[in-house]
Amino acid sequence: MDLALYLKAAILGVVEGFTEFLPISSTGHLIIAGQLLGFSDDKAKVFELVIQSGAMLAIIWEYRARFARVLAGLASDPAARRFAANLVVAFLPAAVLGLAFGGAIKAHLFHAVPVAAAFIAGGLIILWVERLPRRTTVESVDDMTWRDALKVGLAQSLALIPGTSRSGATIIGGMLFGLSRRAATEFSFFLAVPTLIAAGAYDLYQHRALLDAGDAGVFSVGFVVSFFSAFLCVRWLLRYIASHDFTAFAWYRIVFGAIVLATAYTGVVNWSH
Numbered sequence: 001m002d003l004a005l006y007l008k009a010a011i012l013g014v015v016e017g018f019t020e021f022l023p024i025s026s027t028g029h030l031i032i033a034g035q036l037l038g039f040s041d042d043k044a045k046v047f048e049l050v051i052q053s054g055a056m057l058a059i060i061w062e063y064r065a066r067f068a069r070v071l072a073g074l075a076s077d078p079a080a081r082r083f084a085a086n087l088v089v090a091f092l093p094a095a096v097l098g099l100a101f102g103g104a105i106k107a108h109l110f111h112a113v114p115v116a117a118a119f120i121a122g123g124l125i126i127l128w129v130e131r132l133p134r135r136t137t138v139e140s141v142d143d144m145t146w147r148d149a150l151k152v153g154l155a156q157s158l159a160l161i162p163g164t165s166r167s168g169a170t171i172i173g174g175m176l177f178g179l180s181r182r183a184a185t186e187f188s189f190f191l192a193v194p195t196l197i198a199a200g201a202y203d204l205y206q207h208r209a210l211l212d213a214g215d216a217g218v219f220s221v222g223f224v225v226s227f228f229s230a231f232l233c234v235r236w237l238l239r240y241i242a243s244h245d246f247t248a249f250a251w252y253r254i255v256f257g258a259i260v261l262a263t264a265y266t267g268v269v270n271w272s273h
Contacts, residue, residue, distance in 0.1 A: 006221050008037045013051050013222040017229020020055040021189060021237060023126060023168030023249050028115040031162060032260060035112055035271060043215070046207050049200045050219045054226030056196040059189050062234055079142060089146050090153035091194045097157045098199065110162050112271035113264050118163025119257030126250035129172050137178035141187050151177040152187060156195070166195065172246065181241050189234065
């Protein structure tokens with residue numbers, strides 16, 4: 001048993017779990033953490049799919065009663081059908097653009113320096129949105145129309161750029177388009193389920209040749225750690241937004257991105273590998 005490899009799996013599981021649903025970019029953190037840990041080869045890409053699944057499962061578990069009601073009411077409940085339709089509408093922009101440009105984005109932008117630049121840009125956008133006078137027109141996820149969902153979906157498509165943050169784009173975009181802070185945050189959680197399932201299934205199919213039963217132990221550690229980390233993070237975030245805005249996350253992004261750029265510029269860390 002390679003204990004160092006299991007430790008890396010646990011660390012990356014924590015990174016994924018604690019960053020997937022915060023507006024700070026899980027993909028960006030995984031790229032940087034993977035490079036620092038020397039765990040960024042093709043096998044690592046499959047591992048990332050596994051730990052993203054763990055984080056997604058945390059959302060399904062936390063909202064299991066709601067998902068069960070929606071599934072049970074699809075045939076008879078207009079509210080359940082509207083909720084499901086909104087998820088589909090919001091999911092489509094990122095799905096279409098991801099299929100069209102995903103390969104080029106991964107080839108050119110999945111590196112620490114572009115990620116750091118996106119961190120800083122995203123932080124500045126959050127600061128700008130938080131300072132805007134806003135009028136809330138949608139208090140609850142149940143009040144959303146398909147137009148609201150489409151706007152959030154278009155915002156989510158910006159997260160195809162690594163370092164932007166899927167949750168950050170959907171939450172801040174939702175708030176900019178009139179959703180309350182809680183409605184934007186919860187819809188971001190719900191939208192993560194079809195988005196991560198589709199992206200994970202597509203990437204897993206592309207990397208199916210790398211699947212190896214011998215990796216089951218390491219993958220299991222990452223999956224479990226990611227699940228529990230994400231579960232704790234989701235519950236904490238819902239309490240946090242009841243009395244706080246996202247300014248602290250914006251400054252975190254800016255400082256984190258600046259550190260990465262500074263270490264790259266000075267040569268303290270070789271981010272090119």
